[in-house]
Amino acid sequence: MKTYQDILFSQEAGVAKVTLNRPSVLNALSPNLIAELADVARKVSLDESIKVFVVTGAGRAWSAGVDLKALNESIEGGHFSNFEVMEMGAAFILTLQAMPQVTIAQVNGYCYTGATELMLAFDLVYAADEAQIGDTHTKWGIAPKWGMTQRLQQKVGLMKAMELSFTAQPVSGKEADRIGLVNKSVPLAELESTVNQVVEKIKGNSAQTIAAMKNMYYFGAQHGLHRGLEYEWQADFKITDREEFLRNFEKNK
Template identity: 55%
Template sequence: MQYQDIILEYQDAIAVITLNRPAALNALTPLMIRELKQAVSEIAQNSTIKVLIVKGAGRAFSAGIDLKALNDGIQGGQFKAADILEDGNQLAQTIRSMPQPAIVMVHGHCYTGATELMMFFDLILAADDAKIGDTHTKWGILPKWGMSQRLPRLVGILKAKEMSFTAKPVTGQEAERIGLVNKAVPLQQLEETAFALANDILQNSAQTIAAMKHLYNEGFSRSLEEGLALEQAFITEITDRVEFLKNFEKNK
């Protein structure tokens, strides 16, 4: 299908989605989030695609929610107020449940809703001078895409409180140090690093990676005993996905 606010491309076994509103620093519109949800859902069902990479066009990954576009979309009748919240949470769940590892590249600004979006992904790469922050408290609004739960799980409760209470961003380099991103590199090396990571993933069993992703995600919030039981029972729990995973491996 044709998209307006994103670009979807396929490079062999890698799908690449680009947030494509560079003049607005890729501020998130209701349409962009809906298009992201649709594109990721398409990729999740494509057994020939083994890795997803998402990036932003121009000078930034994303400056956060575009409030003007949100209001215009609601007033114009194209979207309801709750649509962007629902679509964003459905997008998060699709990325979490899709068999492919999902990588996000962050550069320039990445604030608030964009930081929440960033944390949907399995692997996060950042330019070392990127600015990543949570400004919900600056604007007097509460998170709706999981900031209060995902951020402390990545950086710890104390650092999460500091970032949210002060609304001050951290650099990509600092984000790597505190565990918010996997790796920070100079901006000119960011895309090369992302594709190198994707190609490292492609050298391994796609089916096993899909299973490991499921076990990590589902076991992370459980006790050790529950997680171990999940691992032991995994094969019987995915009988509805066995044929898809077989094809996923066959198309490697």
């Protein structure tokens, strides 16, 4: 894996971990950071030795959202266009949801707007009680492009989603837990160990079955109950690690 400028990458015992590493600007999503996220996610998705992909942030934030200053500078310098940046973010999200690995957002602090859109695309989200999570598109006069209006209402319901977007007011990690925006919130000091515990539970299960079920969950979320039930009934996934798990079950009875 290559060395990146705006993210830190590590891999150990079946787990890939990315840390957004622009703490001086609250890990704001510069065009380069988004490009690096898309690149690393694509590479992780092709690595069968990795079972779980975790993304967290350095310092006080997971990410404060799209870095508008860096975006403008990049456009003026001819490095990226606004369309290219939107495309890269969308590609990252598509990779997250298509990859066979379980993806986990470890939200350690501020998480706003474009970053919240990215967070919503992870399979699982664990947040610090102290985190602040919100959608401020209406505050800045910018329409979302990475799925906010669709995924947020799937998580918390239509009226709550509209309230969060229309008021542009963030919620704490605790409140995010209460309304179903995250899987669980814990004190910041316990966040990493909580995620590690979840990761260990996941690693003990059939990676191929998890990948198949992830595929079916997202199909149903995107196409509705009737088509989802048909898809699940008709799906024929190749799961070659089943016999190993059945043998272990017999041994442990």
